[in-house]
Amino acid sequence: MTKEINLKIDGIDLIVDEGTTILNAARKANIQIPTLCYHEDLCVAGNCRVCVVEQKGVKNLVASCAMPASEGMEIFTNTGKVRLARKHIVELLLSEHNADCTKCYKNGNCELQLLASEMLTGEPMYIDLVPDKKYTIDRYNKAIIKDDSRCIRCQRCVRTCEELQSVSALDVAYRGNHMKISTFFEHPLFEVVCTNCGQCVNRCPTGALIERNYVDQVWDAIYDTTKHVVVQTAPAVRIALGEALGMPAGKIVTGKMVTALKRLGFDSVLDTDFTADLTIIEEGHELLTRLKKALVDKDPSVALPMTTSCSPGWIKFIEHTFPEYLPNLSTCKSPQQMFGALAKTYYAQKRNLDPKNIVSISIMPCTAKKFEANRPEMRSSGYNDVDYVLTTRELAIMIRQAGLDFASLPEEHCDSFMGSSTGAAVIFGTTGGVMEAALRTAYEIVTGREVPFEGLNITPVRGTEGEVREASILINKTLPEWNFLEGVELKCVVANGLAYAKKVMQSVKDGTGNYHFIEIMACPGGCLGGGGQPIPTNPEIRSKRKSAIYEEDMGMTIRKSHENPEVAEIYKEFLGKPLGHKSHELLHTHYTPRKRY
Amino acid sequence: MSEILKRVDLIFGEYSDQKYKTLEKTIKRPNDDIIKDILDSGLRGRGGAGFPTAMKWKFTMEQPGDEKYVVCNADEGEPGTFKDREILTQVPRKVFAGMAICGKVIGAKKGYMYLRGEYRFMLPELLKEIDVFNTNAQELDIDFTIEIRMGSGAYICGEESALFESMEGKRGEPRNKPPYPTVSGYLSKPTVINNVETFVNVLMICRIGPVQYKKLGTRDSRGSKVFSVSGDTPIAGIYELELGMPLEKFVEEFGDGDTKAVQVGGASGFCVPRKKFKDTIIGFEGVPTGGSMMIFNSSRSMYNVLHNYLDFFEEESCGQCTPCRVGCQQLRKGIEAVKRGDKPITYLEQLMKLSETMKITAKCGLGQSVANSFSSIVNNFKEEMIY
Numbered sequence: 013m014t015k016e017i018n019l020k021i022d023g024i025d026l027i028v029d030e031g032t033t034i035l036n037a038a039r040k041a042n043i044q045i046p047t048l049c050y051h052e053d054l055c056v057a058g059n060c061r062v063c064v065v066e067q068k069g070v071k072n073l074v075a076s077c078a079m080p081a082s083e084g085m086e087i088f089t090n091t092g093k094v095r096l097a098r099k100h101i102v103e104l105l106l107s108e109h110n111a112d113c114t115k116c117y118k119n120g121n122c123e124l125q126l127l128a129s130e131m132l133t134g135e136p137m138y139i140d141l142v143p144d145k146k147y148t149i150d151r152y153n154k155a156i157i158k159d160d161s162r163c164i165r166c167q168r169c170v171r172t173c174e175e176l177q178s179v180s181a182l183d184v185a186y187r188g189n190h191m192k193i194s195t196f197f198e199h200p201l202f203e204v205v206c207t208n209c210g211q212c213v214n215r216c217p218t219g220a221l222i223e224r225n226y227v228d229q230v231w232d233a234i235y236d237t238t239k240h241v242v243v244q245t246a247p248a249v250r251i252a253l254g255e256a257l258g259m260p261a262g263k264i265v266t267g268k269m270v271t272a273l274k275r276l277g278f279d280s281v282l283d284t285d286f287t288a289d290l291t292i293i294e295e296g297h298e299l300l301t302r303l304k305k306a307l308v309d310k311d312p313s314v315a316l317p318m319t320t321s322c323s324p325g326w327i328k329f330i331e332h333t334f335p336e337y338l339p340n341l342s343t344c345k346s347p348q349q350m351f352g353a354l355a356k357t358y359y360a361q362k363r364n365l366d367p368k369n370i371v372s373i374s375i376m377p378c379t380a381k382k383f384e385a386n387r388p389e390m391r392s393s394g395y396n397d398v399d400y401v402l403t404t405r406e407l408a409i410m411i412r413q414a415g416l417d418f419a420s421l422p423e424e425h426c427d428s429f430m431g432s433s434t435g436a437a438v439i440f441g442t443t444g445g446v447m448e449a450a451l452r453t454a455y456e457i458v459t460g461r462e463v464p465f466e467g468l469n470i471t472p473v474r475g476t477e478g479e480v481r482e483a484s485i486l487i488n489k490t491l492p493e494w495n496f497l498e499g500v501e502l503k504c505v506v507a508n509g510l511a512y513a514k515k516v517m518q519s520v521k522d523g524t525g526n527y528h529f530i531e532i533m534a535c536p537g538g539c540l541g542g543g544g545q546p547i548p549t550n551p552e553i554r555s556k557r558k559s560a561i562y563e564e565d566m567g568m569t570i571r572k573s574h575e576n577p578e579v580a581e582i583y584k585e586f587l588g589k590p591l592g593h594k595s596h597e598l599l600h601t602h603y604t605p606r607k608r609y
Numbered sequence: 610m611s612e613i614l615k616r617v618d619l620i621f622g623e624y625s626d627q628k629y630k631t632l633e634k635t636i637k638r639p640n641d642d643i644i645k646d647i648l649d650s651g652l653r654g655r656g657g658a659g660f661p662t663a664m665k666w667k668f669t670m671e672q673p674g675d676e677k678y679v680v681c682n683a684d685e686g687e688p689g690t691f692k693d694r695e696i697l698t699q700v701p702r703k704v705f706a707g708m709a710i711c712g713k714v715i716g717a718k719k720g721y722m723y724l725r726g727e728y729r730f731m732l733p734e735l736l737k738e739i740d741v742f743n744t745n746a747q748e749l750d751i752d753f754t755i756e757i758r759m760g761s762g763a764y765i766c767g768e769e770s771a772l773f774e775s776m777e778g779k780r781g782e783p784r785n786k787p788p789y790p791t792v793s794g795y796l797s798k799p800t801v802i803n804n805v806e807t808f809v810n811v812l813m814i815c816r817i818g819p820v821q822y823k824k825l826g827t828r829d830s831r832g833s834k835v836f837s838v839s840g841d842t843p844i845a846g847i848y849e850l851e852l853g854m855p856l857e858k859f860v861e862e863f864g865d866g867d868t869k870a871v872q873v874g875g876a877s878g879f880c881v882p883r884k885k886f887k888d889t890i891i892g893f894e895g896v897p898t899g900g901s902m903m904i905f906n907s908s909r910s911m912y913n914v915l916h917n918y919l920d921f922f923e924e925e926s927c928g929q930c931t932p933c934r935v936g937c938q939q940l941r942k943g944i945e946a947v948k949r950g951d952k953p954i955t956y957l958e959q960l961m962k963l964s965e966t967m968k969i970t971a972k973c974g975l976g977q978s979v980a981n982s983f984s985s986i987v988n989n990f991k992e993e994m995i996y
């Protein structure tokens with residue numbers, strides 16, 4: 013049993029569990045203490061010092077985020093001493109900071125700005141240090157921009173990249189006045205191990221790490237009457253977009269989002285869900301084929317376990333960290349890229365459009381997708397398969413720019429074709445979703461029966477944050493052509509967040525992990541916690557998004573990818589068969605081994 | 610040398626006639642007795658902060674678990690301090706014996722010496738001595754070995770928790786406290802970290818007993834202290850003196866007749882002006898020092914002295930926490946601006962408040978102690994700051 017601690021904060025008596033920090037104890041009593049370096053997802057740094065409070069009998073102030081409550085402690089969060097110290101600290105940060113907020117992408121959504129406004133910082137208290145600093149901006153990356161002039165050195169990004177992602181692309185360099193957040197030898201982000209996952213962007217309190225935005229380019233395309241602009245939206249966008257537009261977390265806003273996109277002027281509002289279903293068909297067949305080669309043909313060259321490939325942050329990670337396992341990656345492109353390739357081929361044909369006049373836009377919960385769209389191999393239509401990738405946040409900006417009152421918008425449906433969705437596609441947005449969707453389909457292909465789980469809910473593979481989830485499913489009473497799988501126990505594992513991905517791959521490498529199929533999502537919680545999702549992010553917000561996803565799945569009439577009518581249609585009209593020639597040309601890809609340094 | 614200013618020969622006194630004799634005797638005693646002797650002796654740490662050594666050991670001893678460490682802080686980075694180097698050159702065995710006693714008391718099998726990067730030249734001799742120690746320890750059936758880890762030239766790595774980070778191969782950034790080293794130090798295990806000189810003091814207490822030891826020094830500052838005397842003095846060097854002396858006597862002995870101020874305790878210490886020499890005691894009841902005594906005569910510009918210190922802190926701050934990283938830059942720029950006339954004289958008041966904020970909000974002792982030299986120099990030499 014945990015010990016209980018009695019303490020007093022601002023005169024309020026509190027009982028908390030041993031180990032609770034003063035900050036969290038105060039929050040329990042609804043006393044807000046300002047923070048900058050603290051983040052619920054990360055271990056405590058205690059370096060910004062803005063959360064200082066006064067402790068009775070102690071001369072120095074204490075950092076409330078780092079100080080555990082102790083028996084009989086008396087804390088004051090709002091004394092003159094505390095207030096002055098906090099003001100000094102914010103003023104110090106501002107004196108190092110290029111605070112031209114009107115030119116900053118985070119204007120209006122910045123923790124430093126908010127604190128400065130609360131403290132009524134007016135005339136600067138201290139000397140402007142910025143002219144002496146040789147701040148640099150790394151704009152070379154397609155996904156993420158790093159602007160040192162707006163960095164407050166809180167190290168949230170460093171902790172994110174190391175603790176959550178085990179990538180450590182960012183670290184602290186130099187000492188004292190030269191201390192900065194840097195990459196390996198200060199190379200630009202695109203030259204280092206950074207996966208473009210954007211988790212650091214989600215947690216950066218200021219405008220120092222932001223996505224590279226393509227809002228203006230998309231408006232230009234929309235206004236260009238010679239262009240036909242198609243937009244696809246990923247499953248995780250519709251359960252989070254509302255947050256960036258003033259709605260509470262966990263709201264499903266699919267219909268309003270579609271209406272908004274139509275009103276913004278996109279010529280066709282389609283759905284990444286469609287290619288998510290297509291991914292399941294292709295990837296499911298790929299897995300079955302690999303299993304057949306391994307079990308029937310005894311082909312030693314077949315790479316098992318097979319891992320999913322729809323998370324581009326994961327792709328870049330494995331390319332750098334486990335390049336020897338690239339053959340194990342499914343060759344399926346991500347749903348975004350499948351969509352892009354089809355938009356300028358199948359869709360163009362059907363709509364009788366010249367692909368060169370199609371502009372293909374995608375709205376993603378993800379910054380890594382921006383990088384992915386720019387990979388040289390992603391031009392199988394002969395054009396850029398996807399022209400611009402916007403994050404959920406950028407879409408919210410466009411909606412605000414257009415003056416739409418999002419909450420009051422009516423609800424509409426996506427256009428057809430390539431606009432239909434299933435519950436299986438919806439759950440791509442959460443960890444374990446691809447696995448579940450794949451099993452719903454693969455099991456049925458092999459046995460002719462639905463997966464033996466109530467309501468199609470394969471809860472054992474539903475991943476959670478902060479763990480690796482293993483599950484196995486017994487295949488029996490197969491259809492005759494699949495009888496080589498009779499009695500096979502399909503071993504699956506699901507991981508989210510690259511730190512856990514690393515664990516899984518390490519276990520495969522050292523032989524302790526024996527699996528057939530591995531699902532990896534680069535971001536904590538899966539795409540719902542993606543690097544392009546609304547800021548802030550924390551475990552509570554993500555869990556609400558997750559509930560929304562499963563709610564959306566349950567609300568769908570069709571919940572299995574292979575039952576998506578448009579999927580059946582595209583095979584009939586265009587692709588032929590799964591893993592067929594056309595599929596290989598348009599829907600599959602290859603990978604590039606990269607070095608750690 | 611004057612009556613009051615007593616030269617002592619405790620730290621540098623000769624080794625006992627037989628190798629590691631005191632150690633051999635001491636390890637046969639119960640831990641509580643040893644702790645009690647150190648407690649009775651009144652010994653406080655010689656690394657600067659002056660924490661009672663017996664308490665530190667006791668807390669660590671009482672921690673559960675059998676993986677504990679003894680670390681000797683030989684990073685000696687404080688400007689104007691060079692006494693640990695002398696101790697390690699002259700009487701390294703005393704240091705190792707002190708560490709071994711600590712290991713026995715707290716239940717540690719492993720001791721590390723974190724040696725300042727610039728002292729690499731001492732390594733061959735020290736390694737030889739460590740071999741001697743390790744062999745003797747074996748003969749005495751003491752399960753305790755010592756190893757040396759080299760520092761990398763960063764002042765901040767002398768701060769105990771940054772030192773552990775550095776030993777663990779990480780960037781030398783101070784940790785949050787609590788937990789303190791006694792609970793979670795090197796490799797997050799209970800650890801005693803003491804200054805080089807502190808370990809020697811422990812050994813000497815074990816040799817001569819607390820009663821004899823307590824005859825040296827004052828009620829609040831027991832024992833002797835090794836001072837590094839530098840600056841405007843004809844007799845710069847290392848001196849072992851009794852603690853608790855009046856600064857006036859010290860200046861009479863070491864000054865050049867024209868002493869304007871003494872910086873006690875290095876850059877992170879206090880500057881005492883001539884008019885306060887008389888009332889200032891060197892020791893924990895007055896101005897404490899890790900050993901550095903810098904003497905300035907009237908030819909010195911105290912503005913330049915302060916500027917130098919601020920330059921030092923600005924560079925040597927680890928840079929992680931706001932008050933220290935930015936505060937140091939602002940203090941330095943601030944006094945420059947006042948000097949140039951770009952800022953009004955009243956800006957000095959603002960800077961004094963800033964230094965006070967740094968003192969109460971910085972994460973570690975470095976940022977917290979910048980105000981010591983800043984306020985004592987600005988307060989006492991205001992004209993020199995302005996004109």
Ligand SMILES: Cc1cc2nc3c(=O)[nH]c(=O)nc-3n(C[C@H](O)[C@H](O)[C@H](O)COP(=O)(O)O)c2cc1C
Nearest residue numbers: 654655656682685686767768769803804807974975
């Ligand atoms: C910035 C900074 C630098 C320090 N450098 C040293 C050092 O070089 N040597 C040392 O013994 N203690 C140094 N200390 C003090 C140590 O943190 C620690 O208090 C000391 O090693 C404890 O030993 P003691 O109790 O024997 O004094 C430093 C502290 C700070 C804040």
Ligand code: SF4
Nearest residue numbers: 113116119122218219
């Ligand atoms: S990071 Fe924040 S405070 Fe800085 S310029 Fe941008 S909005 Fe303003």
Ligand code: SF4
Nearest residue numbers: 163164166167169216
């Ligand atoms: S880039 Fe952002 S998260 Fe990283 S240290 Fe700077 S302000 Fe903090």
Ligand code: SF4
Nearest residue numbers: 173206207209210212
């Ligand atoms: S985008 Fe991801 S991998 Fe790249 S620096 Fe940020 S957290 Fe690390």
Ligand code: SF4
Nearest residue numbers: 927928930933973976
């Ligand atoms: S006070 Fe200075 S040296 Fe200490 S942690 Fe803060 S920045 Fe680093």
Ligand code: FES
Nearest residue numbers: 058060061063077
């Ligand atoms: S929030 Fe506590 S030190 Fe930054």
